[in-house]
Amino acid sequence: MHATYLAGNHLLDNLSGNDRSDLGEDLEIVELPSRQWLAPYSGPRHHVDFPIDAVISIVATMRNGDAVEVGTVGCEGFMETDAALESDTVRRGSFCQISGKVARMPLLRFRERMDDSAAFARLMRRSVTATLFNAQQIAACNAKHVLEQQCARWLLMTRDRVGRDSFPLTHDSLSTLLGVRRASVSLALQSLQTRGAIVQHRGHVTIANVEALRAASCECYEDCTDAFGLSLLDPTLATAG
Amino acid sequence: MHATYLAGNHLLDNLSGNDRSDLGEDLEIVELPSRQWLAPYSGPRHHVDFPIDAVISIVATMRNGDAVEVGTVGCEGFMETDAALESDTVRRGSFCQISGKVARMPLLRFRERMDDSAAFARLMRRSVTATLFNAQQIAACNAKHVLEQQCARWLLMTRDRVGRDSFPLTHDSLSTLLGVRRASVSLALQSLQTRGAIVQHRGHVTIANVEALRAASCECYEDCTDAFGLSLLDPTLATAG
DNA sequence: AACGGTAGGTACGCTACCGTACGTACCAAG
DNA sequence: CTTGGTACGTACGGTAGCGTACCTACCGTT
Numbered sequence: 001m002h003a004t005y006l007a008g009n010h011l012l013d014n015l016s017g018n019d020r021s022d023l024g025e026d027l028e029i030v031e032l033p034s035r036q037w038l039a040p041y042s043g044p045r046h047h048v049d050f051p052i053d054a055v056i057s058i059v060a061t062m063r064n065g066d067a068v069e070v071g072t073v074g075c076e077g078f079m080e081t082d083a084a085l086e087s088d089t090v091r092r093g094s095f096c097q098i099s100g101k102v103a104r105m106p107l108l109r110f111r112e113r114m115d116d117s118a119a120f121a122r123l124m125r126r127s128v129t130a131t132l133f134n135a136q137q138i139a140a141c142n143a144k145h146v147l148e149q150q151c152a153r154w155l156l157m158t159r160d161r162v163g164r165d166s167f168p169l170t171h172d173s174l175s176t177l178l179g180v181r182r183a184s185v186s187l188a189l190q191s192l193q194t195r196g197a198i199v200q201h202r203g204h205v206t207i208a209n210v211e212a213l214r215a216a217s218c219e220c221y222e223d224c225t226d227a228f229g230l231s232l233l234d235p236t237l238a239t240a241g
Numbered sequence: 242m243h244a245t246y247l248a249g250n251h252l253l254d255n256l257s258g259n260d261r262s263d264l265g266e267d268l269e270i271v272e273l274p275s276r277q278w279l280a281p282y283s284g285p286r287h288h289v290d291f292p293i294d295a296v297i298s299i300v301a302t303m304r305n306g307d308a309v310e311v312g313t314v315g316c317e318g319f320m321e322t323d324a325a326l327e328s329d330t331v332r333r334g335s336f337c338q339i340s341g342k343v344a345r346m347p348l349l350r351f352r353e354r355m356d357d358s359a360a361f362a363r364l365m366r367r368s369v370t371a372t373l374f375n376a377q378q379i380a381a382c383n384a385k386h387v388l389e390q391q392c393a394r395w396l397l398m399t400r401d402r403v404g405r406d407s408f409p410l411t412h413d414s415l416s417t418l419l420g421v422r423r424a425s426v427s428l429a430l431q432s433l434q435t436r437g438a439i440v441q442h443r444g445h446v447t448i449a450n451v452e453a454l455r456a457a458s459c460e461c462y463e464d465c466t467d468a469f470g471l472s473l474l475d476p477t478l479a480t481a482g
Numbered sequence: 483a484a485c486g487g488t489a490g491g492t493a494c495g496c497t498a499c500c501g502t503a504c505g506t507a508c509c510a511a512g
Numbered sequence: 513c514t515t516g517g518t519a520c521g522t523a524c525g526g527t528a529g530c531g532t533a534c535c536t537a538c539c540g541t542t
Contacts, residue, residue, distance in 0.1 A: 070378075081373065086367060092377065122327050132322065132373050137311075140303065142384045147528080178384065179381070182489095183490090183492080184528085203488085424500090424521085444518085444519065
């Protein structure tokens, strides 16, 4: 629970010099169980989380209680985006989808680092563009693409974030994230399984054939990863205009 | 075309002291015709636009050419969001929906102001949170709400941005923005007209009864305006945490 | 071995919206 | 007055996903 940060979050790993070397002072490794709410619907935050192998969903909670996913954060980014935008109150809930570790930094230290290091601030702000792009792509995808494509996209993105081909996932939770019926997700995943793209086992999905899954997905997966998505680990991208 | 900026954009009008007084040096008033693309799908930008009474759509262009709205900017915000996030390449197209004036600032001057004035930078970055919130809300709305609600939401938001109850709008353009058939929009708007919420005339919509339109809309309209949306004109909100 | 909780398969009638297409009304230009 | 373009009304078969519901299979606990 209190180990020192070594590596794993692409944003932090892209820092250099002092920005990188003294990170341990401010970070605490926290293990997040799946299905745990990181924060309620709205309110102030007191720390910033840099996922290592956990995957966190940003959700919009509707008045009727539906919680639709409007963003996902893994090892390529951080929570909460708004902290890099001079706002300490966020207006979205967040929820751990895939259990794992996050490197947690107190909000006050995050603010100080933003003020003290232009490189740190730059990297965090560039990460915000990814979160924004992602939300916009989800909006367009929800408008235009059928459920099976959306499921394939979600599985591909999650695979990239956890770095494994196999992870726990129930039809029920995916249906909530995508804002559809559980039965509809069951049909979509059955279809993906028939295509040989995935294998399912009671609360667990294994990606059996990435290319088949890509073919079943919409362009949104590639658009997000191409643009930045998980590529902030590439130093040339992180520092380029 | 080259008049001096006086007032009209809520972000700029919230600046004070030197930030406000020397704005005219860097701003040029530009009249945008409707249906004009401000920028192609993706690429570098050379200026930043602060709408006065124009309304601009941020669109995600799909591979098949569909251009779905993933954000809207009017007098409450600015284009391009990414300019405040240390990125001079944006990855979304933008399109003038409702013709009108924008105050245009060269990107280089925008950057210098971001660097020189903490108040200016703060205001711009807080505006980014609104754009992000908006995109997320559209994502959730597309997943959960029916077309008639979405049309009502769009009309209400546009009304707030143009500051008039009447503005040009064709069924065809709204159908593109929402990613649906033109015929579906025709039905939805007919229904809104039957409820007495709007009156239509060949390429023109007039909001006849705001309360009726609110009732026909989903919660997304109020969520966006409540959170910030068009309320950055309120100084207490613009400077509060 | 029995039990209870969770995950998932399946079904049925229903609705919103689709793709396509054609007709009609308005309006500016000639 | 005619013409042509644009905006909108309307229609029809098709389908993706809905709401609801019920049943079965798996699995950890007792």
